[in-house]
Amino acid sequence: MATVPLIAEEAAPAEVKAVYDDIKSRRGVDRINNFWKALANDPANLARFWEDMQRVMGKGALDPLVKxxxxxxxxxxxxxxxxxxxxxxxxxxxxxxxxxxxxxxAVIGLAARANALVTAMKVPVDQQYLV
Amino acid sequence: MATVPLIAEEAAPAEVKAVYDDIKSRRGVDRINNFWKALANDPANLARFWEDMQRVMGKGALDPLVKxxxxxxxxxxxxxxxxxxxxxxxxxxxxxxxxxxxxxxAVIGLAARANALVTAMKVPVDQQYLV
Amino acid sequence: MATVPLIAEEAAPAEVKAVYDDIKSRRGVDRINNFWKALANDPANLARFWEDMQRVMGKGALDPLVKxxxxxxxxxxxxxxxxxxxxxxxxxxxxxxxxxxxxxxAVIGLAARANALVTAMKVPVDQQYLV
Amino acid sequence: MATVPLIAEEAAPAEVKAVYDDIKSRRGVDRINNFWKALANDPANLARFWEDMQRVMGKGALDPLVKxxxxxxxxxxxxxxxxxxxxxxxxxxxxxxxxxxxxxxAVIGLAARANALVTAMKVPVDQQYLV
Amino acid sequence: MATVPLIAEEAAPAEVKAVYDDIKSRRGVDRINNFWKALANDPANLARFWEDMQRVMGKGALDPLVKxxxxxxxxxxxxxxxxxxxxxxxxxxxxxxxxxxxxxxAVIGLAARANALVTAMKVPVDQQYLV
Amino acid sequence: MATVPLIAEEAAPAEVKAVYDDIKSRRGVDRINNFWKALANDPANLARFWEDMQRVMGKGALDPLVKxxxxxxxxxxxxxxxxxxxxxxxxxxxxxxxxxxxxxxAVIGLAARANALVTAMKVPVDQQYLV
Structure with a gap:
C-alpha cells in the first residue's frame, strides 16, 4: 500500500495523461509503472521528473547501460x-x-566492505587528494 | 587521526612489505596509500583485500572505468x-x-531523488518484477 | 514476523498494561499499534519511550504537525x-x-538530490559557517 | 578540496553568471556559496537546480521555515x-x-531511535496502514 | 523475488555442490539458506565468501556470539x-x-539517537582523539 | 564549528553543572567531552540522555565492552x-x-559486504524465519 493513490491511466487528468502517453511511446511499452502513477499525484513534479529522466539517462558520453x-x-x-x-x-x-x-x-560488495573499514578506522585522506 | 597506526613502508613486517611491493609494482606508483597502511595492522586481511581488489576491479566483462x-x-x-x-x-x-x-x-542526483520519493510514498513493486 | 513476540493487550503484565491504557486514553484510540507491542518485551524501555514520545512530540515552540x-x-x-x-x-x-x-x-526529493551531489563533489563548507 | 574546481564569479561563463546574479539578487546576498560554484561545472544542471530550489523551497502550503x-x-x-x-x-x-x-x-533523536528499534525487531506494519 | 535465480541443491554444479556440502556439514544443518543459493550464481564468489565467513565469524579473541x-x-x-x-x-x-x-x-537505540544528535549539531571531535 | 555553542563548565547553569559533575565523578575524568557540552544547550535533554547512557551502557547481561x-x-x-x-x-x-x-x-567488513549483496539481489527471507 502506497501512502498516496496510484493514478490509473483511465483516471488520469489531461496533464498526466500526456506524460503517460509520452512514456509509453518513447519506451515502446503499453503500461505505466507504479512509480509514475504515484508521482502523478503531483502533475507538475511528474512532468519535471520525466523530463529529467529523459535528459539524464539517455545516451551521452556514458552509455545508457553504464548509467x-x-x-x-x-x-x-x-x-x-x-x-x-x-x-x-x-x-x-x-x-x-x-x-x-x-x-x-562483486564491485558492490567490495566497495561496501572498503567503505565500512575506512570509516571504522577513520583513515585520513592522503595529501595528494587534498591539493 | 586514524583509530590505528598507519604502518609506514620502512616499518612494515615482511608479510606486509610483500603486499606493499606488489601494489607499487602492479600500479606503477612509488608510494602506498593510507588505506593500505591502515589495513596493514591486520596483515592477513591486507593480503586478502588486495587479492580481492585485483580480482574484482580488473578488466572483465565490464570495463575498469565502469567498475x-x-x-x-x-x-x-x-x-x-x-x-x-x-x-x-x-x-x-x-x-x-x-x-x-x-x-x-547527474545520474547520482537523479537516483538519490527517485530513491527518496519512492521510499517516502512506499510505492509497491510492480507485479512484473515479482514473478 | 518480528524477532520478538508482540505482547497482546490481554496478555500484558500490569506494568505494560498501564502504558497501553495511557496510550489508548491519551490518543483516544481503542487498539495498540505493533510498535508498542514489540517494545513491551522490555517494560522499562516501553515506559520510557512512551514518556519521551509524549514529551517530545506534543505542542511546543513547533507545531505537532511540523514535528x-x-x-x-x-x-x-x-x-x-x-x-x-x-x-x-x-x-x-x-x-x-x-x-x-x-x-x-518535493523538499524530500530536492534535499536527497542535493545531499548526493554535495557528497559526491566533496564541496568544502563555506568559511562563514565555520567561524 | 572538492573533486571539481569551484567556479569563481569572475571566471564564470555568461550562462553561469546569469544564475549567480539571480541568486544574489533574489537572496539579497553579495557572494555565492560553494555549492553553486561546484554545480557550475555543469551549467545546464546549475540552472535547473536553481529553478527547482526556487520552485520547491518558497512559500506554499508549507511555511519556508518548515521546509x-x-x-x-x-x-x-x-x-x-x-x-x-x-x-x-x-x-x-x-x-x-x-x-x-x-x-x-529532540524529534530527530527520537525518530532515529525509533527507526533503529523498529528495524531491529522487524515490527510488522499494522493492518490498518495496508488497506 | 530475487534478481537472480536461487540455485537449488539438486541443480548445483559440482563446484557449488562442494560448498553446499561443506556448509551443511560444518553447521550440522540439512538445508541451504537462500543467501548461499543466490551467491551461487557466481561460484567463485560463493566459495570465497564462505571461506571468509568461516575465517571471520569463528571463535577467536572475540566470542562468536559477540561477533x-x-x-x-x-x-x-x-x-x-x-x-x-x-x-x-x-x-x-x-x-x-x-x-x-x-x-x-537498548544499545542500538541509544547509539542511533546519539549518532543523529551529534551529526545534527556537528559536534567537533575532542582534541584528545586527534593526537 | 558546531551549530550550537559548546557550554563550558565554568559557564554552565546549575542544572547542567550537576550533570557535568556527575559525569566527571562517575567516570573519574576531569574534563567534559564536547558531546555533553553540545547537548547542554537543552538541559532537560542532557540530564535525560546521561541517565539513559548510565542505564543502558553499564554492566548487565552483556559486558560493557561488548556494549x-x-x-x-x-x-x-x-x-x-x-x-x-x-x-x-x-x-x-x-x-x-x-x-x-x-x-x-573483520566482522564489520564482512557484514557490510553481505548486506550490500543481499540487498542488491533482493534475496527472499527463508521461510523458517517467517513463522
Missing part, C-alpha cells in the same frame, strides 16, 4: 527495493549480461 | 570521504572525462 | 517502512493536506 | 555536513528560534 | 531485512538470552 | 565520526585488545 548500473548502485546502497527491481530490469533490457551482473555485484 | 564509477557511486551513497576521493581519482586515471563525470553526477 | 513531518523525513531517509506508514498517517490525523504533502515530498 | 527543517532532517540522516551547515543557517535566517531548534533536535 | 551481535548491529543500521532475520537467529543459536537481546536493543 | 562494540558498529554504519572516535576510545579503556579490534573490523 543504469550507476543508478542501481545508488539504489542498492540506499536500499530502495522498488528502484533495485525496476532499474536492474532496465539494465537487463539494455543488454546487461549475466557475467557483467556478476562483476557488478 | 570505478560503480565503486564511487556506492562510496558517495555511503558517504565515505576517503573512498570518494581515492576512487574518483582512480576513475580519472582510467580516463574519465569531464563530460562523463558531469553525466555521472 | 510529525520532521519525524517522517528522518524515517524516509532511514528507510523505516513501519515508521513511514505510521507517522505519515499521524501527520494526516494532525491535519496534513494533500497540497502540503506534495510540497513535503 | 528548511525538513531539508535539514534529511541532510542530518544522510550525514551531509555541508547541507547541515548551510540549511541550519538558512533556517535561522528564516526565524528559527533556539527553543524551536531544541525541539527539532 | 553475531556486531554483525546484526551493522545489518540493522544498513536495514538489511534478510541479514537481520538470519543473524538474529544465529545469535540465538549461539546462546543469546532474552535479557541480552533487550540490552542489545 | 561499546555494538555502539561503535552502529556508529560506523551511520558514519558518525565523533561517535566512532569517542566510543572506540571507550572500548579501549574497557580493555579492547588489538587482536579483538582486528576481529571486530
Amino acid at each position: 543504469e548500473l550507476i543508478y542501481v548502485a545508488v539504489s542498492i546502497t540506499n536500499n530502495c527495493e522498488y528502484c533495485i527491481h525496476s532499474h536492474t530490469a532496465a539494465a537487463r533490457q539494455r543488454g546487461l549480461t549475466d557475467e557483467q551482473y556478476r562483476e557488478f555485484l | 570505478e564509477l560503480i565503486y564511487v557511486a556506492v562510496s558517495i551513497t555511503n558517504n565515505c570521504e576517503y573512498c570518494i576521493h581515492s576512487h574518483t581519482a582512480a576513475a580519472r586515471q582510467r580516463g574519465l572525462t569531464d563530460e562523463q563525470y558531469r553525466e555521472f553526477l | 510529525e513531518l520532521i519525524y517522517v523525513a528522518v524515517s524516509i531517509t532511514n528507510n523505516c517502512e513501519y515508521c513511514i506508514h505510521s507517522h505519515t498517517a499521524a501527520a494526516r490525523q494532525r491535519g496534513l493536506t494533500d497540497e502540503q504533502y506534495r510540497e513535503f515530498l | 528548511e527543517l525538513i531539508y535539514v532532517a534529511v541532510s542530518i540522516t544522510n550525514n551531509c555536513e555541508y547541507c547541515i551547515h548551510s540549511h541550519t543557517a538558512a533556517a535561522r535566517q528564516r526565524g528559527l528560534t533556539d527553543e524551536q531548534y531544541r525541539e527539532f533536535l | 553475531e551481535l556486531i554483525y546484526v548491529a551493522v545489518s540493522i543500521t544498513n536495514n538489511c531485512e534478510y541479514c537481520i532475520h538470519s543473524h538474529t537467529a544465529a545469535a540465538r543459536q549461539r546462546g543469546l538470552t532474552d535479557e541480552q537481546y533487550r540490552e542489545f536493543l | 561499546e562494540l555494538i555502539y561503535v558498529a552502529v556508529s560506523i554504519t551511520n558514519n558518525c565520526e565523533y561517535c566512532i572516535h569517542s566510543h572506540t576510545a571507550a572500548a579501549r579503556q574497557r580493555g579492547l585488545t588489538d587482536e579483538q579490534y582486528r576481529e571486530f573490523l
Whole structure:
C-alpha cells in the first residue's frame, strides 16, 4: 500500500495523461509503472521528473547501460527495493549480461566492505587528494 | 587521526612489505596509500583485500572505468570521504572525462531523488518484477 | 514476523498494561499499534519511550504537525517502512493536506538530490559557517 | 578540496553568471556559496537546480521555515555536513528560534531511535496502514 | 523475488555442490539458506565468501556470539531485512538470552539517537582523539 | 564549528553543572567531552540522555565492552565520526585488545559486504524465519 493513490491511466487528468502517453511511446511499452502513477499525484513534479529522466539517462558520453548500473548502485546502497527491481530490469533490457551482473555485484560488495573499514578506522585522506 | 597506526613502508613486517611491493609494482606508483597502511595492522586481511581488489576491479566483462564509477557511486551513497576521493581519482586515471563525470553526477542526483520519493510514498513493486 | 513476540493487550503484565491504557486514553484510540507491542518485551524501555514520545512530540515552540513531518523525513531517509506508514498517517490525523504533502515530498526529493551531489563533489563548507 | 574546481564569479561563463546574479539578487546576498560554484561545472544542471530550489523551497502550503527543517532532517540522516551547515543557517535566517531548534533536535533523536528499534525487531506494519 | 535465480541443491554444479556440502556439514544443518543459493550464481564468489565467513565469524579473541551481535548491529543500521532475520537467529543459536537481546536493543537505540544528535549539531571531535 | 555553542563548565547553569559533575565523578575524568557540552544547550535533554547512557551502557547481561562494540558498529554504519572516535576510545579503556579490534573490523567488513549483496539481489527471507 502506497501512502498516496496510484493514478490509473483511465483516471488520469489531461496533464498526466500526456506524460503517460509520452512514456509509453518513447519506451515502446503499453503500461505505466507504479512509480509514475504515484508521482502523478503531483502533475507538475511528474512532468519535471520525466523530463529529467529523459535528459539524464539517455545516451551521452556514458552509455545508457553504464548509467543504469550507476543508478542501481545508488539504489542498492540506499536500499530502495522498488528502484533495485525496476532499474536492474532496465539494465537487463539494455543488454546487461549475466557475467557483467556478476562483476557488478562483486564491485558492490567490495566497495561496501572498503567503505565500512575506512570509516571504522577513520583513515585520513592522503595529501595528494587534498591539493 | 586514524583509530590505528598507519604502518609506514620502512616499518612494515615482511608479510606486509610483500603486499606493499606488489601494489607499487602492479600500479606503477612509488608510494602506498593510507588505506593500505591502515589495513596493514591486520596483515592477513591486507593480503586478502588486495587479492580481492585485483580480482574484482580488473578488466572483465565490464570495463575498469565502469567498475570505478560503480565503486564511487556506492562510496558517495555511503558517504565515505576517503573512498570518494581515492576512487574518483582512480576513475580519472582510467580516463574519465569531464563530460562523463558531469553525466555521472547527474545520474547520482537523479537516483538519490527517485530513491527518496519512492521510499517516502512506499510505492509497491510492480507485479512484473515479482514473478 | 518480528524477532520478538508482540505482547497482546490481554496478555500484558500490569506494568505494560498501564502504558497501553495511557496510550489508548491519551490518543483516544481503542487498539495498540505493533510498535508498542514489540517494545513491551522490555517494560522499562516501553515506559520510557512512551514518556519521551509524549514529551517530545506534543505542542511546543513547533507545531505537532511540523514535528510529525520532521519525524517522517528522518524515517524516509532511514528507510523505516513501519515508521513511514505510521507517522505519515499521524501527520494526516494532525491535519496534513494533500497540497502540503506534495510540497513535503518535493523538499524530500530536492534535499536527497542535493545531499548526493554535495557528497559526491566533496564541496568544502563555506568559511562563514565555520567561524 | 572538492573533486571539481569551484567556479569563481569572475571566471564564470555568461550562462553561469546569469544564475549567480539571480541568486544574489533574489537572496539579497553579495557572494555565492560553494555549492553553486561546484554545480557550475555543469551549467545546464546549475540552472535547473536553481529553478527547482526556487520552485520547491518558497512559500506554499508549507511555511519556508518548515521546509528548511525538513531539508535539514534529511541532510542530518544522510550525514551531509555541508547541507547541515548551510540549511541550519538558512533556517535561522528564516526565524528559527533556539527553543524551536531544541525541539527539532529532540524529534530527530527520537525518530532515529525509533527507526533503529523498529528495524531491529522487524515490527510488522499494522493492518490498518495496508488497506 | 530475487534478481537472480536461487540455485537449488539438486541443480548445483559440482563446484557449488562442494560448498553446499561443506556448509551443511560444518553447521550440522540439512538445508541451504537462500543467501548461499543466490551467491551461487557466481561460484567463485560463493566459495570465497564462505571461506571468509568461516575465517571471520569463528571463535577467536572475540566470542562468536559477540561477533553475531556486531554483525546484526551493522545489518540493522544498513536495514538489511534478510541479514537481520538470519543473524538474529544465529545469535540465538549461539546462546543469546532474552535479557541480552533487550540490552542489545537498548544499545542500538541509544547509539542511533546519539549518532543523529551529534551529526545534527556537528559536534567537533575532542582534541584528545586527534593526537 | 558546531551549530550550537559548546557550554563550558565554568559557564554552565546549575542544572547542567550537576550533570557535568556527575559525569566527571562517575567516570573519574576531569574534563567534559564536547558531546555533553553540545547537548547542554537543552538541559532537560542532557540530564535525560546521561541517565539513559548510565542505564543502558553499564554492566548487565552483556559486558560493557561488548556494549561499546555494538555502539561503535552502529556508529560506523551511520558514519558518525565523533561517535566512532569517542566510543572506540571507550572500548579501549574497557580493555579492547588489538587482536579483538582486528576481529571486530573483520566482522564489520564482512557484514557490510553481505548486506550490500543481499540487498542488491533482493534475496527472499527463508521461510523458517517467517513463522
